[in-house]
Amino acid sequence: MTTHPAPESDTAARRTERGYSLVALLALMTVLMIMMMAAAPSIRQQSRRERELEAIARGEEVAEAIRMYIHYAHRPPTSMEELQKGPPVGTKNIQVLRASAARDPLSESGEWRLIKVNDRALIDFIRELNRYTDGHPPPAAGNDRDPTMTQLANTLPRVTGVLDIETVEDSSGGEDDSPNSSGQFVGVASRSRRESVVTYYGIDHHSGWVFTPFYR
Numbered sequence: 101m102t103t104h105p106a107p108e109s110d111t112a113a114r115r116t117e118r119g120y121s122l123v124a125l126l127a128l129m130t131v132l133m134i135m136m137m138a139a140a141p142s143i144r145q146q147s148r149r150e151r152e153l154e155a156i157a158r159g160e161e162v163a164e165a166i167r168m169y170i171h172y173a174h175r176p177p178t179s180m181e182e183l184q185k186g187p188p189v190g191t192k193n194i195q196v197l198r199a200s201a202a203r204d205p206l207s208e209s210g211e212w213r214l215i216k217v218n219d220r221a222l223i224d225f226i227r228e229l230n231r232y233t234d235g236h237p238p239p240a241a242g243n244d245r246d247p248t249m250t251q252l253a254n255t256l257p258r259v260t261g262v263l264d265i266e267t268v269e270d271s272s273g274g275e276d277d278s279p280n281s282s283g284q285f286v287g288v289a290s291r292s293r294r295e296s297v298v299t300y301y302g303i304d305h306h307s308g309w310v311f312t313p314f315y316r
Contacts, residue, residue, distance in 0.1 A: 226257055
């Protein structure tokens with residue numbers, strides 16, 4: 101049986117159809133790429149928001165662990181390792197903090213910055229807190245029930261006249277890699293200096309968030 105080649109017109113038509121299909125495919129891929137590029141910032145922002153909410157949850161857990169440590173040991177902890185080990189009660193230590201909460205999800209090192217009573221970060225936090233609450237910050241957790249907490253609360257910085265004071269915070273990015281000094285601490289803060297998506301008591305940079313049982 102003899103076969104005859106397809107007419108030139110049919111071959112040209114098939115080539116034209118393939119050309120149209122390729123153009124349509126390229127157009128679809130371009131649209132998809134544009135959509136992905138447009139969605140990328142939103143996805144990144146949502147990812148940052150989730151990390152920040154996780155950091156706040158962990159920070160609040162550390163603050164509660166500090167309160168419990170003070171309650172049982174009648175003094176603040178002196179290191180994160182000591183806080184994780186828990187306060188001694190009798191012959192045992194009571195666990196007050198999960199290992200995951202002892203890590204800062206916002207910093208590259210994962211290490212919390214330990215905040216002491218006389219730290220500038222605590223003074224700045226109290227100032228911002230008073231400003232945010234119009235001079236009526238939340239009470240310290242457990243102060244009315246725990247004499248040690250009450251005593252320590254009386255040593256906290258007193259910030260007055262804060263509503264008309266403007267402060268300039270370092271939120272230029274990067275990370276605080278200074279070592280934690282030894283001694284008792286009453287709170288923790290992130291080592292990240294980046295601006296935040298979420299605000300904590302109106303504070304819009306990670307390093308300004310201080311998690312302490314004295315202001316919950």
